Amino acid sequence: MTSSHTPVAAKAPAQAAPRPRLSPRRRRSMLRGAQYVVLAAAVIAVAVLADWHQLQQQFLELSVAKRMFPDLLTVALTNTVAYTLSGFGVGLVLGLIVALMRLSSVAPYRWLASFYIEVFRGLPALLIFIFIGVGIPLAFPGLAIPGGAYGQVAVALGLVAAAYMAETIRAGIQAVPRGQMEAARTLGMSHARAMWSIVIPQAFRIIVPPLTNELVLLFKDSSLVLFLGVSLQTRELTKFGRDLASETANTTPIFVAGLCYLLITVPLGYVVRRLEAGHAKAR
Amino acid sequence: MSAASEPSGSMREHKGTGMTNATTTADTPTPTRAIEIRALHKSFGDLQVLRGIDFTIDTGEVVCVIGPSGSGKSTLLRCTNLLEQPTQGQVLIAGTDITDPDVDIDRLRRRIGMVFQQFNLFAHLSVLDNLTIAQRRVLGRDKAEAVQVARQNLVRVGLADKEDSYPAQLSGGQQQRVAIARALSMGPELMLFDEPTSALDPELVGDVLAVMRGLADDGMTMMVVTHEMGFAREVADRVVFMDDGVIVEQGTPDEVLTNPRQPRTREFLARVLRPADTVTKS
Ligand SMILES: Nc1ncnc2c1ncn2[C@@H]1O[C@H](COP(=O)(O)OP(=O)(O)OP(=O)(O)O)[C@@H](O)[C@H]1O
Ligand SMILES: [Mg+2]
Numbered sequence: 001m002t003s004s005h006t007p008v009a010a011k012a013p014a015q016a017a018p019r020p021r022l023s024p025r026r027r028r029s030m031l032r033g034a035q036y037v038v039l040a041a042a043v044i045a046v047a048v049l050a051d052w053h054q055l056q057q058q059f060l061e062l063s064v065a066k067r068m069f070p071d072l073l074t075v076a077l078t079n080t081v082a083y084t085l086s087g088f089g090v091g092l093v094l095g096l097i098v099a100l101m102r103l104s105s106v107a108p109y110r111w112l113a114s115f116y117i118e119v120f121r122g123l124p125a126l127l128i129f130i131f132i133g134v135g136i137p138l139a140f141p142g143l144a145i146p147g148g149a150y151g152q153v154a155v156a157l158g159l160v161a162a163a164y165m166a167e168t169i170r171a172g173i174q175a176v177p178r179g180q181m182e183a184a185r186t187l188g189m190s191h192a193r194a195m196w197s198i199v200i201p202q203a204f205r206i207i208v209p210p211l212t213n214e215l216v217l218l219f220k221d222s223s224l225v226l227f228l229g230v231s232l233q234t235r236e237l238t239k240f241g242r243d244l245a246s247e248t249a250n251t252t253p254i255f256v257a258g259l260c261y262l263l264i265t266v267p268l269g270y271v272v273r274r275l276e277a278g279h280a281k282a283r
Numbered sequence: 284m285s286a287a288s289e290p291s292g293s294m295r296e297h298k299g300t301g302m303t304n305a306t307t308t309a310d311t312p313t314p315t316r317a318i319e320i321r322a323l324h325k326s327f328g329d330l331q332v333l334r335g336i337d338f339t340i341d342t343g344e345v346v347c348v349i350g351p352s353g354s355g356k357s358t359l360l361r362c363t364n365l366l367e368q369p370t371q372g373q374v375l376i377a378g379t380d381i382t383d384p385d386v387d388i389d390r391l392r393r394r395i396g397m398v399f400q401q402f403n404l405f406a407h408l409s410v411l412d413n414l415t416i417a418q419r420r421v422l423g424r425d426k427a428e429a430v431q432v433a434r435q436n437l438v439r440v441g442l443a444d445k446e447d448s449y450p451a452q453l454s455g456g457q458q459q460r461v462a463i464a465r466a467l468s469m470g471p472e473l474m475l476f477d478e479p480t481s482a483l484d485p486e487l488v489g490d491v492l493a494v495m496r497g498l499a500d501d502g503m504t505m506m507v508v509t510h511e512m513g514f515a516r517e518v519a520d521r522v523v524f525m526d527d528g529v530i531v532e533q534g535t536p537d538e539v540l541t542n543p544r545q546p547r548t549r550e551f552l553a554r555v556l557r558p559a560d561t562v563t564k565s
Contacts (some may be wrong), residue, residue, distance in 0.1 A: 182366055183403035183462075187417035187469060188393035197420060202407050 006275040053127055057250075064252040075233065076240035077260055083222040087157025088148060088215055092113060094158055095165030100195075102170050113166065120163035125156075125221050132156040133228035153225050157218055164217075168210045172203035178198050209275040216272070237261060316378065317342045317473050317504040318363060323372035325358055332358045334528035336372070342472075345505045347515035347536075350525035351551055352438060359525070360475050364395045377472065393421060396466030396474040397462065400481050402458040404450035410461050411446040412436070414468045422469065429468075436464035440494050447454040456487030460494055467498075474498065476507040516540055524548045 022030070101113035120128070132152050136143065145151040176199045184194035204211075223238035230239060241257030294557045298558050318340040320464055325333040332355045336368055340346050348356050361367040363374055373380050402430055405413050414433035418424045424432070440460035457478055466474060476495065480488040492514050499505060499518050509515060515522050515536055522539040524532045524547075532545045543549045 020471055177401075177403075179399060179401050179403035180405065183399065183405070184399075184417070186364060186366065186392055186395070186397040187388075187465070188389050188421040189417060190389050197416060198405055198407075202405075205407060 017053075018264060035241045059251050059255045061250050061252045064248050064250045065246075065256055067248070068240075068253055068256055070239065072237075072256065072260070074230075076235055076257070079234060079236040080219065080222050080260075082150065083153045083157065083225060084215065084218045087153035087161055087218050087222065090154050090158025091161025091165050091214070091218070094162035095169055095199075098162055098166035099169035099173065102166060103173060117163045119165055120160055121167075125160045126224055126227065128160055129153075129156045129224045129227055132159075149225065149228060149230050152228055153222065156224075160221065161214060164214055165211065168207050168214070169203065172207035173199055175206050176202045209272050212268060212272045212275065216268050219265055219268075220258055221260065285554065286529075287310075309523045315342045316340070316375065317344070318506065319373075319375040319378075320359075320363070321373045321375070322515060323359070323362060323374065324370045325362055325367060326353070326370045332528055333362070333369075335448060336528075338523065338530060338533070340473075340504060340506055342504050343502050344520045345499045345503075345507065345518055346521045346523060347519040348506065348508045348523045349510070349512070349515060349551075349555075350531075353380065354525045355528045356525055357477050360397075360477050360506065360508055364397060366391055366397075376466060389421075393417075393469050394472050396469060396471035398459070398462050398466055398476045399473065400478040402455070402462045402482070403451070404458055404462055404465070406450050408449075409446070410442070410448050410450070410453075413450070413461060414465050418468055432468050432470075433464070436467045437461075439497070440464045441466065441490070454487060455483045456490045458482065459491045463491075463494055463498075473504045474506070476505065476509070478508050480509070480511060510555065512540060512552075526551065 050109075098113045098116055101109040102117070104110055104113075132145070132155055136145070145155055147154065147199075173195075180202065181194050182199050184198040185191070189197065222236060225236055226239045226242070230236075235243065237257040237260050241253040244249060244253035316339050318338075320336055320338050323333055324331070336359060347527040348359065350356050358367055363376075367373070369382055373382050375381070376391060376395065379386060379391065381388060393527045404410075405416070408416060411430065411433055414436060415426070415429040418429040418432060419426065429539070434443065434446065437446055440463055442457060442460055442464070445453065445457065445461070450461070453461065459482075463479075480491050483491065488511070492511060495505070495507070495514070496518050507514075507519070517536075519536050521533060522536050523530055524539055524543070524545070526547050532539055532543060532548045538544075539548065540552065543552060
């Protein structure tokens with residue numbers, strides 16, 4: 001039986017082998033060469049076909065860019081940072097509360113927290129902004145969120161951020177080894193004291209990278225304030241860029257505003273990756 | 284049958300004063316019950332882990348608990364300071380039934396030091412802060428006093444030069460000695476040890492055992508779950524052998540370790556003692 005099968009099995013690969021083919025390594029290097037060719041062609045086409053003068057006038061018109069100063073920094077960027085940080089602060093406090101509720105031994109607290117998280121992660125941030133800016137004043141005419149636009153943005157951004165941060169914080173708390181809580185309790189600390197002094201500080205070390213990521217997202221989401229109808233003094237980067245763009249019929253202000261975002265978000269992203277790499281090493 | 288058979292009034296009174304003034308642990312003229320456990324049962328779901336434990340530890344006594352893995356040693360220890368809630372039965376610490384819901388367990392735990400197999404040092408705090416945080420937050424000591432007590436205890440465990448280190452910078456043996464110093468800084472009347480050397484490299488075990496021996500010599504009441512038969516033989520006043528959730532046999536080290544009466548004890552000792560260097564972990 002075996003003797004009759006072996007010759008057949010041996011013949012099959014022998015038939016396929018003789019056809020000459022490119023080795024995988026050669027094929028890879030040829031493919032890479034082709035990619036360079038395509039890229040070079042695209043660059044040349046853009047360089048030849050694009051109207052550089054027109055582009056420069058539209059996107060980098062210095063006279064328009066100059067008009068953006070100093071308000072770009074003193075008003076727009078300052079406000080973007082203020083909105084973001086206040087939203088982050090509200091989100092952090094609220095997120096911590098929701099995370100602790102999510103971990104509570106009282107079931108209704110857990111349900112409430114889950115409900116909050118699902119709702120606010122499932123809604124577009126813009127809808128929350130409109131709800132805060134338009135819905136609440138309509139529903140409760142007498143009620144005003146203190147701080148004007150600043151207060152409204154802090155609340156709207158904070159509500160959204162809290163839902164994401166709550167899940168991050170909960171994961172961080174659960175990542176702290178159980179022995180830490182037990183050791184603290186055996187020293188006579190109450191559950192709350194042990195949480196506050198021992199578990200939460202360690203949880204926050206674990207979640208600094210994802211929280212920084214959340215900060216980057218908030219920087220971008222702060223642009224939604226556009227829909228709250230802000231005044232000259234409360235404009236932030238996006239609104240500022242848009243207003244000036246339509247005023248001057250030029251794209252440069254939007255371009256410059258975009259650069260300002262990148263100036264903040266790119267370094268922050270870099271910090272996040274460094275922190276994550278540091279964590280990976282520490283584990 | 285429950286509350287009727289309590290220890291005599293004089294004992295309770297004596298420990299009663301000790302309770303309100305937790306810093307005086309030294310003057311105990313007559314031996315009193317540091318721990319009294321009555322008909323203790325503990326189940327996790329359907330799993331009966333402790334099936335009726337009765338035993339006592341007198342003040343100043345050193346008791347080693349031995350037994351095979353899964354026999355419920357850790358659970359017994361953890362019921363003693365209510366890290367686990369007993370399913371049934373009573374645990375009396377110096378005459379106070381800690382299973383009584385009216386007992387302030389946080390106040391009581393200050394008086395019971397505990398040392399874990401995995402050390403459980405606070406990873407985000409320096410050695411000194413590990414030793415002072417509970418003194419300050421729980422006992423309300425001011426910083427100067429807490430630091431002074433901490434330094435005394437670091438000297439006691441031979442790590443005075445490590446107060447600024449972080450736990451991750453220390454060897455396992457050093458971490459465990461810091462953990463002992465941390466527990467001692469609260470001025471406990473009683474120390475519980477759950478396999479304090481089982482997670483250590485063999486060459487680091489000796490330092491930790493030496494510290495524990497010193498504690499025993501100083502008269503500390505100790506309940507030690509351990510696989511270190513040498514330590515049990517030399518240091519323990521009494522050895523308790525547990526198997527399958529019950530105490531099978533107890534007595535002096537000589538009685539239990541050298542001349543065990545129960546077949547199960549003999550079997551266990553034969554398994555543990557024969558290959559002399561597999562004693563550390565099962
Ligand atoms: N929290 C828990 N939930 C469920 N089962 C548990 C829990 N803690 C312990 N057990 C079970 O109880 C039994 C006894 O555990 P215990 O830790 O007390 O044993 P041990 O004598 O300390 O063993 P070892 O020498 O391995 O530490 C084991 O079967 C264990 O799986
Ligand atoms: Mg154990």
